Amino acid sequence: MTELNTTANIAGPDEFYAELLAVHEDLSKAESDAFNARLILLLANHIGDRAVLSQALRAASLKKRDEEN
Amino acid sequence: MSKIFETPLYPYTRSTDQDAAEPAQHPVIVVGAGPIGLAAAIDLAMQDVAVVVVDDNDKVSWGSRAICFAKRPLEILDRLGCGDPMVDKGVMWNLGKVYFDERQVFGFNLLPEDGHKRPAFINLQQYYFEQYLIDRVRQLQAEGKPIELRGGNKVLEVAQKEDCVDLTIGTPDGPYRLHADWLIACDGAASPIRNMMGLDFVGRVFEDNFLIADVIMDAEFPTERWFWFDPPFNRGQSALLHKQPDNVWRIDFQLGWDIDRDEELKAENIDRRLKAMLGEDIKYELEWSSIYTFQCRRMDRFHEGRVIFAGDAAHQVSPFGARGANSGLQDTDNLGWKLKLILDGKAPESLLDSYDVERIHGADENILNSSRSTDFITPKSEISRIFRDAVLDLSERYEATRPMVNSGRLSVPCTYDGSPLNGPDCDGMPERTRPGSPMVDAPLPNGWLLDRLGSGFYLVAIDTDVPETLEIDGVGITGLRLSTDGDADGYLHQRYLGEAKSAVYLVRPDQHVAARWISYDEAETAGALRKAIGRSR
Numbered sequence: 001m002t003e004l005n006t007t008a009n010i011a012g013p014d015e016f017y018a019e020l021l022a023v024h025e026d027l028s029k030a031e032s033d034a035f036n037a038r039l040i041l042l043l044a045n046h047i048g049d050r051a052v053l054s055q056a057l058r059a060a061s062l063k064k065r066d067e068e069n
Numbered sequence: 070m071s072k073i074f075e076t077p078l079y080p081y082t083r084s085t086d087q088d089a090a091e092p093a094q095h096p097v098i099v100v101g102a103g104p105i106g107l108a109a110a111i112d113l114a115m116q117d118v119a120v121v122v123v124d125d126n127d128k129v130s131w132g133s134r135a136i137c138f139a140k141r142p143l144e145i146l147d148r149l150g151c152g153d154p155m156v157d158k159g160v161m162w163n164l165g166k167v168y169f170d171e172r173q174v175f176g177f178n179l180l181p182e183d184g185h186k187r188p189a190f191i192n193l194q195q196y197y198f199e200q201y202l203i204d205r206v207r208q209l210q211a212e213g214k215p216i217e218l219r220g221g222n223k224v225l226e227v228a229q230k231e232d233c234v235d236l237t238i239g240t241p242d243g244p245y246r247l248h249a250d251w252l253i254a255c256d257g258a259a260s261p262i263r264n265m266m267g268l269d270f271v272g273r274v275f276e277d278n279f280l281i282a283d284v285i286m287d288a289e290f291p292t293e294r295w296f297w298f299d300p301p302f303n304r305g306q307s308a309l310l311h312k313q314p315d316n317v318w319r320i321d322f323q324l325g326w327d328i329d330r331d332e333e334l335k336a337e338n339i340d341r342r343l344k345a346m347l348g349e350d351i352k353y354e355l356e357w358s359s360i361y362t363f364q365c366r367r368m369d370r371f372h373e374g375r376v377i378f379a380g381d382a383a384h385q386v387s388p389f390g391a392r393g394a395n396s397g398l399q400d401t402d403n404l405g406w407k408l409k410l411i412l413d414g415k416a417p418e419s420l421l422d423s424y425d426v427e428r429i430h431g432a433d434e435n436i437l438n439s440s441r442s443t444d445f446i447t448p449k450s451e452i453s454r455i456f457r458d459a460v461l462d463l464s465e466r467y468e469a470t471r472p473m474v475n476s477g478r479l480s481v482p483c484t485y486d487g488s489p490l491n492g493p494d495c496d497g498m499p500e501r502t503r504p505g506s507p508m509v510d511a512p513l514p515n516g517w518l519l520d521r522l523g524s525g526f527y528l529v530a531i532d533t534d535v536p537e538t539l540e541i542d543g544v545g546i547t548g549l550r551l552s553t554d555g556d557a558d559g560y561l562h563q564r565y566l567g568e569a570k571s572a573v574y575l576v577r578p579d580q581h582v583a584a585r586w587i588s589y590d591e592a593e594t595a596g597a598l599r600k601a602i603g604r605s606r
């Protein structure tokens with residue numbers, strides 16, 4: 001089974017981060033929220049693997065392991 | 070012209086039971102002549118169990134209510150001898166379209182799988198559905214089967230005795246009493262019987278109202294299901310358009326929580342909504358309108374002593390997914406043969422526990438699916454609306470998110486995984502026909518597989534041999550030998566053999582798989598049968 005990759009994996013991290021912020025620049029709060037939701041859905045579909053997606057949902061919640069469940 | 074649902078089909082007549090000194094005793098009394106009560110009674114009468122159906126009404130469903138009937142219930146109706154009139158009258162559809170705001174987001178095809186006698190769905194008004202069931206009751210009566218339908222009979226009181234259920238029934242001639250060995254309560258979502266017995270019916274209330282307008286119109290619309298999220302003519306809400314027989318169209322408007330019911334139901338307000346949706350020049354006749362709200366809930370147990378609950382009385386779901394009547398028919402399908410074996414003394418009363426286990430499993434699956442649809446249609450928080458809209462916006466352009474669009478996941482039968490009645494499974498055989506699953510139909514050289522099964526246990530042998538008949542502990546089993554030689558399109562092979570060279574399936578009277586093996590073994594079969602009728606664990 002594939003594990004969620006939580007080590008650095010993006011070449012050019014500064015460029016990616018800048019690009020991410022740039023798309024939000026002229027957006028209202030509501031537009032940004034909608035954009036983020038679309039982005040999450042597209043990326044999730046790209047990953048596809050349900051187990052990895054569940055791991056990502058846990059990882060993003062920033063809970064410590066012993067807090068889970 | 071008066072409508073079928075305005076015509077008394079089983080008006081009150083006085084029964085000799087009303088003049089009896091002591092309450093007359095009946096093996097089974099069914100309360101409620103809705104779709105579920107009628108199906109339960111037909112099933113039992115066909116097995117020669119004497120059954121009396123009582124209903125305080127004497128007509129079919131007022132207005133259409135349920136309109137979508139799925140393949141599995143149609144197969145059950147075939148077993149009950151009344152699938153044909155439903156399918157002949159029903160409207161067949163495969164295409165659905167989803168709209169968001171002013172745009173069509175995408176269209177989908179249900180893509181029904183080939184090699185089944187029955188279509189994935191038909192649309193049929195609930196009043197026709199009930200009418201054809203009543204026709205079937207009349208047919209059975211003409212054949213001398215023990216089935217009685219008493220209109221104008223309202224259950225007023227129910228009491229469980231040691232060995233029977235004591236009922237007090239109100240009629241235009243005053244009350245009388247009846248005794249039943251078993252009582253099947255199919256008295257709908259508001260179940261007076263459940264209330265009289267003080268049993269809980271808890272679950273989730275959805276704060277929403279829906280307006281149904283069933284209109285008769287000569288419209289050019291194709292036979293498709295159209296669903297709107299947040300359309301200009303019903304901002305912030307949803308809407309549905311779906312075709313029924315006789316040019317009747319189901320139009321369903323979501324209204325939200327804080328509404329004035331009487332105001333919304335005024336003809337001029339319905340007219341305003343219809344014109345906003347379909348255009349100013351639309352010509353129609355309003356057949357039926359109603360506002361409904363819904364809950365998703367079920368009873369903790371589906372039987373309590375000698376009182377058994379089925380259909381909406383036992384469980385309730387939102388209409389999205391067409392799971393109400395469809396799942397209720399699966400209740401009666403599950404119950405009929407079990408009750409017959411118990412009444413004949415061939416199975417212990419504890420077999421009824423498996424009715425609870427199996428049908429609660431089904432109800433939970435339906436509640437889960439219909440709650441999810443409802444959460445998509447009516448997002449419960451700001452963030453859930455953001456995600457819902459994101460799914461819809463993306464779906465216009467990309468296929469990726471279309472499977473997440475949820476305007477109702479249409480009813481499919483459940484597999485009784487983990488049921489105490491399930492016997493051995495066999496490696497390498499197809500997953501979809503594992504023990505607990507409903508048999509999957511397949512074409513045979515002269516007919517259909519499912520038409521050969523039901524109302525008894527069967528041993529279906531594919532490319533191997535089984536005895537023609539068998540009797541275990543007084544329970545008969547019929548052998549059915551099939552061969553993949555005549556299976557040109559490979560359906561039998563795909564659906565029943567998989568990697569196996571041959572197969573023997575033990576099939577229950579409700580056409581669910583009890584156990585399967587590569588070949589016949591008498592001791593194995595006897596063991597699985599005893600398990601399937603609750604005589605061993």
Ligand SMILES: Cc1cc2nc3c(=O)[nH]c(=O)nc-3n(C[C@H](O)[C@H](O)[C@H](O)COP(=O)(O)OP(=O)(O)OC[C@H]3O[C@@H](n4cnc5c(N)ncnc54)[C@H](O)[C@@H]3O)c2cc1C
Pocket residue numbers: 100101102103104105106123124125126134135136137138195222223224225255256257258261262281361379380381382388390391392393394395396397
């Ligand atoms: C708008 C809407 C759309 C729906 N669409 C679908 C769909 O597309 N597909 C689907 O499968 N389901 C659908 N349903 C659900 C479906 O209508 C119900 O699940 C179905 O009617 C349940 O049948 P029932 O026999 O359990 O109960 P009911 O049809 O409610 O029948 C109960 C009967 O019991 C009788 N009764 C009640 N109390 C007493 C008493 N004290 N004494 C004697 N008799 C009594 C009543 O007169 C009635 O005849 C829909 C429901 C609604 C409201």
